[in-house]
Amino acid sequence: MVISSSTRIEWQTATVKEIVPRTPRVTSFVLTPSRPFTPKAGQHVDVRLTAPDGYQAQRGYSISSAPESAPDIELAIERLEEGEVSPFFHQVVQPGDEIELRGPLGGHFVWAAEEGGPILLIAGGSGVAPLMAMARHRAASGSTVPMAMLFSCRTWDEVIFRDELLAMHRKRDGFELILTLTRDVEKRNGLHGRRIDSAMVTEATERLPTPPVLTFVCGSNAFVSAASESSVAAGVPAGSIRTERYGG
Amino acid sequence: MVTRGFFGRQPPPDISNRVPPGQALTDDFPVLSAGPTPKVPLDTWKFTLKVGPRPVKSWTWEEFNALPQTRMTRDIHCVTTWSKLDTPWQGVMIDDLLGDANIEPPTGFTLAHSFDGYTTNVPTADLVGGKSMVATHFEGKPLTPDHGGPARLLVPHLYFWKSAKWVNALQFTERDELGFWELRGYHAYGDPWREQRYTGDP
Numbered sequence: 001m002v003i004s005s006s007t008r009i010e011w012q013t014a015t016v017k018e019i020v021p022r023t024p025r026v027t028s029f030v031l032t033p034s035r036p037f038t039p040k041a042g043q044h045v046d047v048r049l050t051a052p053d054g055y056q057a058q059r060g061y062s063i064s065s066a067p068e069s070a071p072d073i074e075l076a077i078e079r080l081e082e083g084e085v086s087p088f089f090h091q092v093v094q095p096g097d098e099i100e101l102r103g104p105l106g107g108h109f110v111w112a113a114e115e116g117g118p119i120l121l122i123a124g125g126s127g128v129a130p131l132m133a134m135a136r137h138r139a140a141s142g143s144t145v146p147m148a149m150l151f152s153c154r155t156w157d158e159v160i161f162r163d164e165l166l167a168m169h170r171k172r173d174g175f176e177l178i179l180t181l182t183r184d185v186e187k188r189n190g191l192h193g194r195r196i197d198s199a200m201v202t203e204a205t206e207r208l209p210t211p212p213v214l215t216f217v218c219g220s221n222a223f224v225s226a227a228s229e230s231s232v233a234a235g236v237p238a239g240s241i242r243t244e245r246y247g248g
Numbered sequence: 249m250v251t252r253g254f255f256g257r258q259p260p261p262d263i264s265n266r267v268p269p270g271q272a273l274t275d276d277f278p279v280l281s282a283g284p285t286p287k288v289p290l291d292t293w294k295f296t297l298k299v300g301p302r303p304v305k306s307w308t309w310e311e312f313n314a315l316p317q318t319r320m321t322r323d324i325h326c327v328t329t330w331s332k333l334d335t336p337w338q339g340v341m342i343d344d345l346l347g348d349a350n351i352e353p354p355t356g357f358t359l360a361h362s363f364d365g366y367t368t369n370v371p372t373a374d375l376v377g378g379k380s381m382v383a384t385h386f387e388g389k390p391l392t393p394d395h396g397g398p399a400r401l402l403v404p405h406l407y408f409w410k411s412a413k414w415v416n417a418l419q420f421t422e423r424d425e426l427g428f429w430e431l432r433g434y435h436a437y438g439d440p441w442r443e444q445r446y447t448g449d450p
């Protein structure tokens with residue numbers, strides 16, 4: 001997992017192949033890099049936008065597609081009001097546009113099926129992106145590693161990749177989805193309606209045949225702090241928890 | 249390459265020379281850590297200077313806080329592209345730690361160690377000469393665990409992952425030994441003005 005090569009990961013252009021709205025605030029951008037690469041599930045790219053006067057803005061976005069989808073990569077980008085880069089993607093970017101990026105980046109928040117499991121994934125909102133890559137990688141590689149995803153969203157309509165996740169869950173092949181909706185007015189069967197706590201993490205680990213060997217937590221800074229604390233309180237060893245924080 | 253339709257929200261001209269390339273200003277506090285926030289009790293807290301494997305001086309929390317206190321206000325830059333201007337810190341300068349231990353900088357490289365087992369490497373020259381401290385206060389208040397409390401390294405002129413949270417030792421090494429993030433694709437030095445984000449950047 002350690003990146004030993006010291007070769008520079010160069011900037012390159014990628015063509016926007018497809019734009020897929022996922023929820024009212026999250027849209028997926030499928031990009032085809034001009035110099036293809038195969039990412040590991042969990043890695044990200046840095047995207048760089050350049051204004052006519054040379055001003056540049058740069059942001060990290062997780063790859064949400066499986067490594068098996070290479071050369072295409074999917075970025076699921078949440079539109080933040082008043083943001084600089086995410087509204088640009090939502091309002092300006094069209095299929096056929098060229099976007100500058102470099103990657104794959106990051107060597108810690110990654111999982112490959114050969115590494116085994118069980119694996120616990122805990123996502124808050126758009127933090128599902130790198131965890132979706134892991135779930136999709138598991139499915140695409142035909143892996144039987146037990147995996148549970150605990151996913152917190154505001155409402156039913158804001159569950160990113162909802163149909164695909166529910167379909168994975170219904171296959172009953174060792175992938176378990178536990179959803180919690182923190183702001184939904186409607187009560188739904190089998191779904192939680194509160195923020196992630198240690199009882200919910202315990203429920204997720206109990207859906208796995210043995211305790212998770214690795215737990216991946218991703219979302220906003222506040223979400224990651226709360227969810228990893230809940231995990232520790234639920235008995236998940238702190239040293240087995242890997243976190244990725246989106247800022248904010 | 250100019251991106252079609254992008255004009256950007258550029259920083260006001262009077263501060264734009266304080267924002268390194270590829271960074272954007274924030275009022276938030278940038279956080280980058282690999283795992284959950286460890287709980288570090290003050291009664292067992294200990295900070296150690298080591299030369300190679302050999303400990304040369306340790307301080308308890310009480311002893312550490314009796315060392316000369318310094319305040320510094322600096323701009324900080326997180327590799328995830330946040331920059332925050334004028335952040336006020338207080339703590340003990342590395343120069344004062346060396347002084348209290350009665351040693352000169354023994355080797356050219358340093359590995360900072362943290363309570364949660366993480367490490368980061370910094371050339372010793374970047375820690376001394378008034379450049380760096382072990383910070384215990386932010387904005388006048390004790391550093392919270394989320395931000396690395398009770399004490400974190402502060403090396404503000406390098407990307408912020410170098411400012412190791414929950415720091416508990418500085419180990420002087422003969423060679424530049426890579427730390428946790430540096431072994432996982434991040435740059436060995438991490439100068440924001442040269443955009444040394446990842447391994448192999450210039």
Ligand SMILES: Cc1cc2nc3c(=O)[nH]c(=O)nc-3n(C[C@H](O)[C@H](O)[C@H](O)COP(=O)(O)OP(=O)(O)OC[C@H]3O[C@@H](n4cnc5c(N)ncnc54)[C@H](O)[C@@H]3O)c2cc1C
Pocket residue numbers: 044059060061062063075076077078079080081082083084085086087126129130244245246247272328
């Ligand atoms: C490794 C990594 C992976 C990531 N992966 C993803 C991902 O898969 N999907 C995703 O959606 N995000 C991801 N992020 C977050 C992403 O990088 C950006 O931070 C995010 O898209 C916001 O960027 P922005 O330019 O739109 O907002 P910014 O301009 O950076 O603003 C951020 C927030 O600050 C507020 N703000 C900024 N400036 C002002 C101002 N002047 N006045 C008022 N408010 C202001 C905005 O309202 C906004 O809410 C990831 C981050 C990291 C570090």
